[in-house]
Amino acid sequence: xxxxxxxxxxxxxxxxxxxxxxxxxxxxxxxxxxxxxxxxxxxxxxxxxxxxxxxxxxxxxxxxxxxxxxxxxxxxxxxxxxxxxxxxxxxxxxxxxxxxxxxxxxxxxxxxxxxxxxx
Amino acid sequence: xxxxxxxxxxxxxxxxxxxxxxxxxxxxxxxxxxxxxxxxxxxxxxxxxxxxxxxxxxxxxxxxxxxxxxxxxxxxxxxxxxxxxxxxxxxxxxxxxxxxxxxxxxxxxxxxxxxxxxxxxxxxxxxxxxxxxxxxxxxxxxxxxxxxxxxxxxxxxxxxxxxxxxxxxxxxxxxxxxxxxxxxxxxxxxxxxxxxxxxxxxxxxxxxxxxxxxxxxxxxxxxxxxxxxxxxxxxxxxxxxxxxxxxxxxxxxxxxxxxxxxxxxxxxxxxxxxxxxxxxxxxxxxxxxxxxxxxxxxxxxxxxxxxxxxxxxxxxxxxxxxxxxxxxxxxxxxxxxxxxxxxxxxxxxxxxxxxxxxxxxxxxxxxxxxxxxxxxxxxxxxxxxxxxxxxxxxxxxxxxxxxxxxxxxxxxxxxxxxxxxxxxxxxxxxxxxxxxxxxxxxxxxxxxxxxxxxxxxxxxxxxxxxxxxxxxxxxxxxxxxxxxxxxxxxxxxxxxxxx
Numbered sequence: 001x002x003x004x005x006x007x008x009x010x011x012x013x014x015x016x017x018x019x020x021x022x023x024x025x026x027x028x029x030x031x032x033x034x035x036x037x038x039x040x041x042x043x044x045x046x047x048x049x050x051x052x053x054x055x056x057x058x059x060x061x062x063x064x065x066x067x068x069x070x071x072x073x074x075x076x077x078x079x080x081x082x083x084x085x086x087x088x089x090x091x092x093x094x095x096x097x098x099x100x101x102x103x104x105x106x107x108x109x110x111x112x113x114x115x116x117x118x119x
Numbered sequence: 120x121x122x123x124x125x126x127x128x129x130x131x132x133x134x135x136x137x138x139x140x141x142x143x144x145x146x147x148x149x150x151x152x153x154x155x156x157x158x159x160x161x162x163x164x165x166x167x168x169x170x171x172x173x174x175x176x177x178x179x180x181x182x183x184x185x186x187x188x189x190x191x192x193x194x195x196x197x198x199x200x201x202x203x204x205x206x207x208x209x210x211x212x213x214x215x216x217x218x219x220x221x222x223x224x225x226x227x228x229x230x231x232x233x234x235x236x237x238x239x240x241x242x243x244x245x246x247x248x249x250x251x252x253x254x255x256x257x258x259x260x261x262x263x264x265x266x267x268x269x270x271x272x273x274x275x276x277x278x279x280x281x282x283x284x285x286x287x288x289x290x291x292x293x294x295x296x297x298x299x300x301x302x303x304x305x306x307x308x309x310x311x312x313x314x315x316x317x318x319x320x321x322x323x324x325x326x327x328x329x330x331x332x333x334x335x336x337x338x339x340x341x342x343x344x345x346x347x348x349x350x351x352x353x354x355x356x357x358x359x360x361x362x363x364x365x366x367x368x369x370x371x372x373x374x375x376x377x378x379x380x381x382x383x384x385x386x387x388x389x390x391x392x393x394x395x396x397x398x399x400x401x402x403x404x405x406x407x408x409x410x411x412x413x414x415x416x417x418x419x420x421x422x423x424x425x426x427x428x429x430x431x432x433x434x435x436x437x438x439x440x441x442x443x444x445x446x447x448x449x450x451x452x453x454x455x456x457x458x459x460x461x462x463x464x465x466x467x468x469x470x471x472x473x474x475x476x477x478x479x480x481x482x483x484x485x486x487x488x489x490x491x492x493x494x495x496x497x498x499x500x501x502x503x504x505x506x507x508x509x510x511x512x513x514x515x516x517x518x519x520x521x522x523x524x525x526x527x528x529x530x531x532x533x534x535x536x537x538x539x540x541x542x543x544x545x546x547x548x549x550x551x552x553x554x555x556x557x558x559x560x561x562x563x564x565x566x567x568x569x570x571x572x573x574x575x576x577x578x579x580x581x582x583x584x585x586x587x588x589x590x591x592x593x594x595x596x597x598x599x600x601x602x603x604x605x606x607x608x609x610x611x612x613x614x615x616x617x618x
Contacts, residue, residue: 047300048301086260087289095279098278102272111276
């Protein structure tokens with residue numbers, strides 16, 4: 001299970017790097033979304049995967065039995081997903097507005113803040 | 120009492136943000152922002168006094184004992200950083216009274232500004248790694264908003280570079296957290312200090328490198344700094360002053376915390392790497408500045424160069440070097456924020472920030488020229504200003520270790536900083552204005568003049584005070600460095616006595 005997860009994280013990261021190397025900033029953003037999902041999966045897997053053992057405390061006990069799934073990484077991933085969602089929503093709007101104002105998505109032609117060859 | 124003292128600066132900033140949001144349609148938001156910053160500074164100062172008197176303070180949020188709950192902890196370094204955040208917030212919020220337009224106020228400038236301050240303060244005070252990530256995000260999302268607020272084309276361009284590169288660093292940081300949790304099973308910084316000792320050294324070093332890159336982007340070190348000079352010269356002057364003062368320094372702080380408390384098992388590799396990163400950062404920053412001719416872009420490259428000095432202090436990892444780095448952090452925040460504020464006044468009275476298109480400021484506005492000279496010379500390290508002592512301590516620490524080349528680079532970069540500062544001085548202040556006008560401070564309305572010049576004069580006075588009476592400041596920096604070098608007090612405050 002961990003092995004499959006590791007393969008998936010690797011595949012997501014390589015696809016993301018490929019997309020992020022593009023000059024088109026929209027493709028770059030898609031790459032970023034993929035790599036952040038890879039990071040989420042990585043946190044999820046790092047807690048150890050224990051199928052069929054929900055983290056529930058049986059009646060009469062104060063602590064769950066020792067072999068249950070670790071609930072903390074799931075809480076962390078949930079937080080990271082929510083934060084990531086907000087950030088990417090912002091980034092998408094930013095890219096859309098930039099396209100409207102600058103008329104291009106090609107990062108090589110985005111030289112307004114750093115004009116070239118003026119010295 | 121401690122349980123209230125630690126979250127107080129964060130809560131005050133958040134409460135101010137909410138109040139400012141409620142009043143965003145009117146003009147009350149600006150005064151709420153000033154008052155909130157002042158109260159936050161007071162709360163931070165009380166915390167610092169307490170920490171200096173009684174040692175590191177820790178509070179467990181929600182009464183979950185460490186390492187299971189989220190800990191807020193303030194040692195000397197954290198408390199000093201909270202105070203300096205309060206000072207910067209107060210200065211910038213006063214400056215914003217004149218600098219921020221009604222349109223930006225309606226868009227919620229004051230709310231975002233206070234959320235940014237809350238995020239910065241939270242990052243300084245947290246004792247939990249994942250919580251640090253959350254504060255970084257709070258800081259980041261509000262800085263995104265502030266950067267593109269106004270929506271000029273050049274801001275959009277800057278925004279894309281700033282947002283995308285910072286998001287990459289966030290993902291790296293997050294992956295590092297995941298892997299570190301997988302290896303150690305804990306996220307509490309104090310607990311991590313013990314947990315990494317039992318972990319596979321090679322694996323921990325790899326994770327350390329992920330943190331190094333993640334924080335390196337935030338701190339703008341070589342070769343990860345390119346977003347900074349692309350972005351910092353585009354937003355409103357208040358915004359770029361607070362960015363220049365605080366944001367990259369949060370990255371440096373996080374680096375200092377992680378690489379003294381957690382990642383100390385292979386210092387020959389990690390800190391050796393940091394040493395060369397620091398030297399390259401100093402040199403590339405100052406060379407980049409030499410090629411620029413815009414007031415704020417010159418200053419932006421100098422931020423990069425100065426970050427190198429702070430990282431150098433961390434890389435040398437002796438108590439003296441760490442004290443130098445802490446002193447440098449404080450000095451740099453005051454001076455750099457001040458220089459950006461001066462740039463704002465220059466733009467207002469001379470009409471531009473491109474130094475070839477302005478001039479005559481020394482003749483028309485000698486007071487402003489004087490107020491520029493203090494932080495500019497302090498930045499370059501002239502005695503008796505604060506920058507002199509900061510550089511002096513770091514160079515002395517390098518010489519103690521017989522690292523002559525490193526000390527030489529630090530001194531040479533100081534000299535080249537003078538070149539950039541004299542370039543601004545010569546062209547913007549001394550040379551006559553190409554449009555044959557004499558820029559005068561009296562062209563500003565009296566209320567604006569007070570709002571713009573009081574924070575500049577206040578920060579300049581602080582620079583001079585640190586320069587003339589460095590003794591108490593150096594003592595605090597030394598103490599912060601000792602606590603970083605030997606974190607026993609920090610660990611005891613968080614986890615209690617351990618046998």
